[in-house]
Amino acid sequence: MNKKILRLAIPNIVSNITIPLLGMVDLALMGHLDSVNYIGAIALGAMIFNFLYWGFGFLRMGTSGFTAQAYGRRSMPDSIHTLARALLIAFMGALLLILLQYPIEKLTFWLISSEPEVEQLARSYFYIRIWAAPATIGIYALIGWYVGMQNTRFPMFMAILINLVNIGLNILFVFGLNMKSDGVALGTLLAQYSGLFFGLFLFRKYYGKLLKHFKRESLRNISILKEFMTVNKDIFIRTLCIIIVFTFFTSSSAAVNKHILAVNTVLLQLFFVYSYFVDGFAYAAEALTGKYFGAQDAVLLKKSVKKLFAWGLGIAVVFSAVYGFGWRPVIWLLTDNTNVINAAGEFSIWIGLMPLLAFASFLWDGIYIGATASVQMRNSMLIATLVVFFPVFYILRPYFGNHALWIALLAFLLTRGIAQYFMANRAVFSKVLSKRV
Template identity: 55%
Template sequence: MNKRILKIALPNIVSNITIPLLGIVDLALMGHLGKVDFIGAIALGGTIFNFLYWGFAFLRMGTTGITAQAYGARNLSETILSLSRALLVALLGSIVILLLQKPIADLSFYVFDCEASVEKIAKSYYYIRVWAAPATIGLYALTGWFIGMQNSKIPMIIAVVSNIINIALSTYFVYGMNLDARGVALGTVIAQYCGLFMALFFILRFYRRLFHYWSRKGMMQIKELKNFIAINKDIFIRTLCIIFVFTFFTTESANTNKTILAVNSLLLQFLFIFSYFMDGFAFAAEALVGKFIGAKNQTGLRSVIRLLFIWGIGISLAFTIFYATSSNWILAALTNSESTILEAQAYIKWIVLLPILSFSSFLLDGIFIGATASVYMRKTMIAATLFVFIPSYYFLSNSFQNHGLWMAMLGFMLARGVFQTIYYKKAILLKFN
């Protein structure tokens, strides 16, 4: 069973690591331009796109769970139909974003209320990167489908190649053409479309035979459409909660001052590094839990969940030690601003605690997605947001300032795992009754 887990997890870890690596490179490119305004601008621009694109993350997660269960049940028709439904939603969603790009920008910068110098840079970044929407959202659907089909190698190849292209182009545009934040945005747009075309090529190359099982009537089947919409609706609401928490975190950072905004933006990279690493095992949970539930194999399900938590405990302990001993050189790699590094060091203790407090939430997300237990994902995320994160912040922030913001974030991550554990039996094991 460990081989099955690692076969899916390792390629996803490799591909996931390139995502925070890309964010780190973007911040490093801006961090070495000599002004904290560039770091803050990239952070704000990235937050806007996190809000937009994370809102469509349900396409990846919902598609994975539905496809994995169809794969486990050997329902070849439903495997290809699930992809076509997801791509249709991706196309419609990206069109809406492009048509509403200006109102979205106006509302976003009104909410952030950042300093004028930061806002100007962030807007130049936003209005270029927004044109990557069709490719980015389309890749969510395609990546989820590949993982549901138990194939993590193709998403790995796509992520690694597209992110290498992104890093190379962004570096050239920033330093070779002096485009500052605009260069980072342009590099992202080109790289995302390269990834989309690669994904479509791989489908035509390796999965063409599944097209024989596709039909327009099957795609528009009312029962399956309702199931697809219901699952993705709950995941969408769950994702909105995450978006709210991270947007709130960045907004409160920006409202404090641009130094705290820069510091928290850098420290969030530690969270993203760990989360994308853990997501490799969460993706393995999605694929294997979905497959075992589709195949009605309860023994396999229990075995894979037990082993996933053993891996999770080991990885979280390793990251705790790594962050406790190596935070200073990571910060130095991100920026050459000594004042920013000095300020960030005051909050490292929260980063050290983060892995061990949050790993279960990542694994349980994957397990719930594989089981298409989306209604319980929605309930637990709403509870963690409304009853833990928000009260914690307002109770702690007056006395502890930015420390209070970080304590609220850690409380939110811990609460997610606790609430999901409470719902575990009802959400997962009752699937076999």
């Protein structure tokens, strides 16, 4: 079982780790320019697109769960139709974002409080990067399908290509053409399209034979489409809660001052490095849970869950040790701004505790997605957001300031893991056992 987990997890780790590394490169490029405003602009711009694109994260997760279960049943027609539905929804959603870009921009900067210089740079960033929407959301659908098909190598190849292209273009545009934050936006746009076309090329070359199972009328099957959209609706609500929490985190940081925004942004990058790393095992959980759930194999399902948590705990201990004792040299890689580095030390304890308190929530998400147990996943997220995150922040803020924001975030992550643990038997395991009787 460990070999199966690592075979799925390692390519996902490579894929995922390139995402925060790219963010770190972007921060490093901006952090070594002549103004802290560029860090703030990238932070706000990234926050906007996190809100927009994470909203479509349901597409990757829902596609992964349904595809993995179809793979477990050995039903290739169901698999190919899942991909077709996902891509159709992806491109329709992307078109909607492009058509609504002006009101989205106006609403966003009406809601966000920031300094005028930072806001102006962020607006320019937004109007460039919004045109990457079809590629970005289409990639979600493709990656979800590949993971469900137990193929994590192709998402890894796509991620490596996207990020190499992105880093190369960002360096060219920022330093070669002096485009600064606009250069980062343009580099991201072009890199996303390179990844989409490469992903479609891989599908055509290695999975093209599955197109013989495609029936257009299957896309009009109301009952299947309803099930697909119901699960994705719940995952969307779950993802929306994450978006709200992290958007609130960034906007609250910006409302204090640009220095707190810069400090929190840099520290949050360390969390994202960890989160994308452990998400590699969450993706493995999606693939294995979906496979064994579809095949109705309760024994292997439980065995895989135990092994996944052993790996997750080990990774959390390592990251907590590195962040707890080595935060200063790691942050120095992102910025040489002495004020930012010194101020980060006051809040570094929270980033050191984060991996130990958060790892369970990531793994349970993968398990729930594989079992398409979307209702319980949604409910646990609503509890963590509405009952824990916001009350904790507003109660503690008068006494602890920016520390309250970090404490609320940790409480949010811990609550998710605890709630999903208590819901797991009913949401996942009992369904497999009942079907085997």
